[in-house]
Amino acid sequence: MRGINRNILRGTLVLSYIAVIIFILFGISSLYSYLNTGADRSGMLRTEIKKIDQYLPQLEWASLNNEGRVMDDQTLYAIQNDYLDAWYVKHVAFKTNSLTGIDDYYTETARKNIIEFVEQNNDKNISIVGTTLSHNPTLDFFSEDGKLAVITDKDVTEYKRIYQDDALVLENKEKSTYKIILLLEDGLWRIRHMIKEVSADDINKFESASKDFKSLKGINYYPQDSPWDMFGDKFDTSIIEKDFKIIKKSGLNSIRIFVPYEDFGKAHVKPEKLNKLKQVLDLAESQNLKVVVTLFDFFGDYSVLNWTLNQHHAATIVSSLKNHKALLGWDIKNEPNLDFKSRGKTNVIAWLDNMIDLVKSVDSIHPVTIGWSNTQSTSILKNKVDIVSFHYYEDLDKLDAAIKIMRTEIPNKPLVLQEFGISSYSGLWKPFGSSDDDQANYHKKVQEIIAANNLQFISWTLYDFNEIPTAVVGRLPWRKKAQEFYGFIDKNGENKPAFKYISNQ
Incomplete structure (x- = not known):
């Protein structure tokens, strides 16, 4: 009996020893397999999908x-x-x-x-x-x-x-x-x-678009009955088409239009507004007119927290129009330097800098500019924009000198006189204002300066307007009244004496 117990014990020990050996070998095998699996590049991204x-x-x-x-x-x-x-x-x-x-x-x-x-x-x-x-x-x-x-x-x-x-x-x-x-x-x-x-095709397209800027003869455009509300309830393609024929016949080749930020839906651009904008470019193309599209009109919030919303707005519009044959270029913002004091110069410039990058990332073909309100601001972001645009409503006798300074500070960029003009209003609210003849003489002199300095130009504006929105110049009647009479065509649809100098052809 004792011998049997010894045999059982001996057998149990042998089996236990074999089991331990098997367990160790299994563990080593599993570890080896695991290490080999870790070296498989299909698992590098921690995914089971090949x-x-x-x-x-x-x-x-x-x-x-x-x-x-x-x-x-x-x-x-x-x-x-x-x-x-x-x-x-x-x-x-x-x-x-x-x-x-x-x-x-x-x-x-x-x-x-x-x-x-x-x-x-x-x-x-x-x-x-x-x-x-x-x-x-x-x-x-x-x-x-x-x-x-x-x-x-x-x-x-x-x-x-x-x-x-x-x-x-x-x-x-x-x-x-x-x-x-x-x-x-x-x-x-x-x-x-x-x-x-950068592809040769993109370079050629960009150079072609830039050349159009170098021969730019344009006018800032609003329909006579809907100034600063071009895409509102009074939107009428027949009126716009008639106006574009007048502009083309006058010897001009371009227009500048404005996209109001809030009216277009801010971050979520309204399809019906975008469709109206496309119709305007279609009408311009039918008359062989080029279009400068000014973004972010009636906009003044440069808060960093809202940049993503602003970018979404711009990206939607730019991506929708970038292949349109009538598109000449993008104006990021109208007169942003007027917001320096109230919004902070650093904030405004940082926003502009970012928005230029955004627009160029969506459309690498068409030139980008900023519509500065004066000549003193034109050096800002001069290395980021493709075209330098400025507005001038000051003494014409000082314009030549201002152009020479800009050409010295910005020698390698085309200059565009993007807004200029004079009101022909003289009445109750401004008894010593200018007459129709004064306005004509002003435009004659401006065109002489433009020709002498080989400038591109976009004048202000086609029509005298019947009503100026308060949001544009405020409630002061002498400011609103003067703003009504900057046009080359009067309120009755007749050409004013200045119309003779609408172009330098």
């Missing part, structure tokens, strides 16, 4: 005709995989403001810009939801040692939604060309440089 299900933009390589070493299919496929992975992890980084996977697909130098961009967006609570929809890469160079490749990716279709504080700020779709250098490191093709190029 890359093929994450990101599959259209991609078509150009025929291989590169300099350097001959490219084999296996290496080209590896470059393609890692290149698309790099785009994908960057999309994720900009969406989540994290850097997961960036180290694997970008070299230390290339990571710096991404890290700074993510940190900046994180601070401002900005996130970018984006993707690329198509790529058209060309292999330009493959080094003899097989560790460096240079590609040009043409017409990359990018779609982006930019959010700030969870509110949609901008939605944009564009095509761009990139120059990329990739290095083979640790078995991965990492991006060393990625440079976005």
Whole structure:
């Protein structure tokens, strides 16, 4: 009996020993499998979805005709995989403001810009939801040692939604060309440089639009019966069409119009207002007139907290009109320097600076300007705008000197005299005002100065108006009355003597 017990005990010990050995071997095997799984690049983004299900933009390589070493299919496929992975992890980084996977697909130098961009967006609570929809890469160079490749990716279709504080700020779709250098490191093709190029087509379009500014002969336009309320209840395309024919026949080639911020719906632009704006550009195109669109009329709140709302407003309008053939350019704001004292000069300039960037990010083709109320402010943001615009209602004898100063301070930008004029009102509220003949002599002299200085111009304005809104010049009757008589055409529809000098043709 005792012998049997010993055998049982011995058997139990042997089985226990075997079980322990099996358990240890199982644990080592599991650990090994886990470590191998961690090295699988399909799990780098902490997702169970494989890359093929994450990101599959259209991609078509150009025929291989590169300099350097001959490219084999296996290496080209590896470059393609890692290149698309790099785009994908960057999309994720900009969406989540994290850097997961960036180290694997970008070299230390290339990571710096991404890290700074993510940190900046994180601070401002900005996130970018984006993707690329198509790529058209060309292999330009493959080094003899097989560790460096240079590609040009043409017409990359990018779609982006930019959010700030969870509110949609901008939605944009564009095509761009990139120059990329990739290095083979640790078995991965990492991006060393990625440079976005401006396409020759975009440059040509921009230069063409800028040339139109250099031959600009225009007028600030409101219909006679709806000044400062062009897109309101009195909107009438037949009246606008008739006026545009008058403008074209007079020798002018452009108009400047105004988009009131609140009337158009602020952040949520009203479709019916946008449709009226498009109709105006359609009518201008039918008469071969170009249009300068002034944004943010009747606007004065430059609070940083509202920037996202302002951007959404501008992005909606700019994206809707940027391909219109009648569009000449964008005027960010009418006379913003008049808000320096009440709103703070620093605040206004920062808002303008940001809005220029926003408009250019949506429309890279058409020039951008600011309608300064005087010549003294024109140097502000001179390196950001494409055209320098100023208004002049002062002594004409001093205009020549003011132009020379601006040309010295801003030597490489076209100058546009964007508003000028004189009222022909002389009556009860201003007994020593100017007459119709005085107005004609004023415009004759201005056109002489314009010609002598090779200036572009947009005069104020086509019509004398029957009623001036209080919001424009206040309630003082002598100010409102004078404002009614700046036109080249009187209240009865007759040309005033100044009409002879509406253009310098």
